[in-house]
Amino acid sequence: xxLQRRKIKRGRIEIIPMxxxxxxxxxxxxxxxxxxxxxxxxxxxxxxxSSVIPPPTETVLDLLLHVHDRERITINGQKETPxxxxxxxxxxxxxxxxxxxxxxxxxxxxxxxxQDIVSAxxxxxxxxxxxxxxxxxxxxxxxxxxxx
Numbered sequence: 001x002x003l004q005r006r007k008i009k010r011g012r013i014e015i016i017p018m019x020x021x022x023x024x025x026x027x028x029x030x031x032x033x034x035x036x037x038x039x040x041x042x043x044x045x046x047x048x049x050s051s052v053i054p055p056p057t058e059t060v061l062d063l064l065l066h067v068h069d070r071e072r073i074t075i076n077g078q079k080e081t082p083x084x085x086x087x088x089x090x091x092x093x094x095x096x097x098x099x100x101x102x103x104x105x106x107x108x109x110x111x112x113x114x115q116d117i118v119s120a121x122x123x124x125x126x127x128x129x130x131x132x133x134x135x136x137x138x139x140x141x142x143x144x145x146x147x148x
């Protein structure tokens with residue numbers, strides 16, 4: 001008696017489950033990768049106020065920070081004692097420790113790098129000062145202050 005040979009089925013690659021698997025892997029890798037580009041520098045210029053418009057006087061200013069650069073920050077117009085960022089940090093921490101509720105106005109020259117102004121804002125945030133505002137300086141005020 002002769003036995004019949006079985007027919008050997010040839011293996012077959014199913015393409016539909018492979019596409020599903022690749023799509024799931026693609027979604028998985030895309031969801032865990034960083035898709036944002038980190039900003040290294042902000043190319044922004046501070047706005048300026050013309051010398052014709054008077055500055056607002058109804059706001060009570062407790063601290064006025066004038067940022068010339070990272071190493072030269074004057075407080076309330078005292079040009080003889082400029083602060084750098086660590087010194088400013090310790091001063092603002094003293095205000096925060098005693099519970100003094102102060103308003104901080106940060107202003108910068110037209111040629112001040114914006115990163116230096118943001119660094120001064122970061123110092124205020126570390127000192128837990130929440131009443132912080134920005135005030136631009138007009139070109140007319142800036143030149144009059146440097147001529148004296």
